[in-house]
Amino acid sequence: MKAKNILLKYNLSITTGRLNILEIFLNNEMALSEKDIQDKLIGVCDRATIYRTLKKFKDTGIVHPIATEGMITKYVLKKEPEEHLHFKCTDCGKIMCLPEVQMKNYELPSGFTKKESNFLVIGTCNNCNN
Numbered sequence: 001m002k003a004k005n006i007l008l009k010y011n012l013s014i015t016t017g018r019l020n021i022l023e024i025f026l027n028n029e030m031a032l033s034e035k036d037i038q039d040k041l042i043g044v045c046d047r048a049t050i051y052r053t054l055k056k057f058k059d060t061g062i063v064h065p066i067a068t069e070g071m072i073t074k075y076v077l078k079k080e081p082e083e084h085l086h087f088k089c090t091d092c093g094k095i096m097c098l099p100e101v102q103m104k105n106y107e108l109p110s111g112f113t114k115k116e117s118n119f120l121v122i123g124t125c126n127n128c129n130n
Ligand SMILES: [Zn+2]
Pocket: 089, 090, 091, 092, 093, 094, 124, 125, 126, 127, 128
């Protein structure tokens, strides 16, 4: 899907900043932190715009956050199914979604409510294993 169509689908007005940031997500399989995006848009988008846009994308569900150890949140375009496995490679440091992995439905014990989930597997990715 094109960046413009994604904004339309989520009823967001089309701005250059949003298009620029969305393009980066579309061209990257890997999860990106706010800093990663800043680095890619030096001289194109200011930090405040990037911050606001990421928040908007998160609130509307265009991207989903992946919490990593070290408290840095990375973002990636939303995937189906909503709950899926994430993988972090300790060799190259990349974090990716693995929506193709089947996950069993689970139920929390009574008294627990879910706000978000974040399944992270740590290991070596297929690239680094080659
Ligand atoms: Zn790797």
